[in-house]
Amino acid sequence: MIKRGTQIFAIIDKEKDELIGNCSLFDIDHLNRKAEFGIFIGNKTYWGKGYGTEATKLILDYGFNILNLNSIMLRVYSYNKRGIRSYEKSGFKVIGSHREAKIIGSKKYDEIYMDILADEFESVYIRKVMESKK
DSSP: OETTTTTEEEEEEEETTEEEEEEEEEEETTTTHHHHHHEEEEOGGGGTHHHHHHHHHHHHHHHHHHHHOEEEEEEEEOOOHHHHHHHHHHOEEEEEEEEEEEEETTTTEEEEEEEEEEGGOSSSHHHHHHTTTO
């Protein structure tokens, strides 16, 4: 799905032909070559199996090598340890936080800001495909 400034992609289990989540680039700013990233895997049976990391790397590859972006940022709450590990595996780095930005009951959590730059990303698919066609 494509709408102004946002591109949303489905995450599919190919073997079962089942929708397991989605990921997106949004607030795409072509002039400054930046965007924000978001991902959601709704079916918990798919958590911790690498689907999120693979989808993240694919979207980064698309953002940097097709859309020609320079910077992709995300926001994640500090309680989402699994998500933070996945983002770090994909190359994101912590760039700051909004302290105690999320309150659930009596607990307070930071909103963590992470980003990755084009020259920090190692293309997993697109660049290799394009180079093999030369």
